[in-house]
Amino acid sequence: EAEVAQSPRYKITEKSQAVAFWCDPISGHATLYWYRQILGQGPELLVQFQDESVVDDSQLPKDRFSAERLKGVDSTLKIQPAELGDSAMYLCASRKTLLAGVVYFGPGTRLTVL
Amino acid sequence: TQLLEQSPQFLSIQEGENLTVYCNSSSVFSSLQWYRQEPGEGPVLLVTVVTGGEVKKLKRLTFQFGDARKDSSLHITAAQPGDTGLYLCAGDNNDMRFGAGTRLTVKP
Numbered sequence: 001e002a003e004v005a006q007s008p009r010y011k012i013t014e015k016s017q018a019v020a021f022w023c024d025p026i027s028g029h030a031t032l033y034w035y036r037q038i039l040g041q042g043p044e045l046l047v048q049f050q051d052e053s054v055v056d057d058s059q060l061p062k063d064r065f066s067a068e069r070l071k072g073v074d075s076t077l078k079i080q081p082a083e084l085g086d087s088a089m090y091l092c093a094s095r096k097t098l099l100a101g102v103v104y105f106g107p108g109t110r111l112t113v114l
Numbered sequence: 115t116q117l118l119e120q121s122p123q124f125l126s127i128q129e130g131e132n133l134t135v136y137c138n139s140s141s142v143f144s145s146l147q148w149y150r151q152e153p154g155e156g157p158v159l160l161v162t163v164v165t166g167g168e169v170k171k172l173k174r175l176t177f178q179f180g181d182a183r184k185d186s187s188l189h190i191t192a193a194q195p196g197d198t199g200l201y202l203c204a205g206d207n208n209d210m211r212f213g214a215g216t217r218l219t220v221k222p
Contacts, residue, residue, distance in 0.1 A: 004156075033209075033210060035212075041214050041215070042118075042120075042202050042212035042213050042214045042215045043157070043202070043212045044212070045209055045210065045211060045212075048208075048209055055208070055209075056208075056209050089154075091156050091157075093156075093210070098208045099144055099145075099206065099207075099208055102159055102162070103147065103159065103204075103210055104159075105149075105156030105157050105158070106156050107155055107156050108154075108155070108156050110154070
């Protein structure tokens with residue numbers, strides 16, 4: 001069964017360092033989401049792509065966060081510089097296209113900022 | 115502020131009991147999804163409800179979508195320890211917005 005892949009699974013970094021997370025959605029899925037989930041809370045949408053285009057990044061802290069999906073397939077989420085409050089689970093999800101199909105989540109990347 | 119409000123936030127019950135958790139919003143959704151999430155893992159889809167008033171059953175789980183497509187409930191009959199987890203609802207209007215979740219613990 002196809003899965004959404006994420007790496008790394010765990011990342012420990014010091015504040016002010018740069019970190020990057022990678023996501024490979026299910027093949028053929030045009031829509032890709034990045035979420036941040038702080039412990040004890042629900043996932044918060046950071047950015048949504050349709051193919052290579054950003055559909056919604058209104059909740060992305062653009063002073064330090066960036067996301068790209070250059071070829072409309074895999075995607076990278078970057079934080080520079082990392083802050084203590086960025087410690088969270090970063091989840092990637094994909095679906096066939098907007099408003100269509102099941103949304104599948106990857107296993108997430110657990111980020112700890114020291 | 116969450117777009118969807120889930121209640122209760124925490125629920126601890128004994129095996130065999132019934133329970134209902136709620137997901138409420140002031141927004142209308144094209145569809146609403148329920149997920150269960152285990153610690154350290156991504157959410158796993160349980161069900162999607164699309165039509166106002168729709169009821170779906172998944173073994174001991176019954177999901178209902180409100181007539182106005184703004185709210186939903188999840189009822190579990192005869193809960194088992196394996197039902198323990200974080201239950202999340204998500205409203206779908208192109209973007210997928212989640213509630214804060216209900217953390218359920220079922221004690222043997």
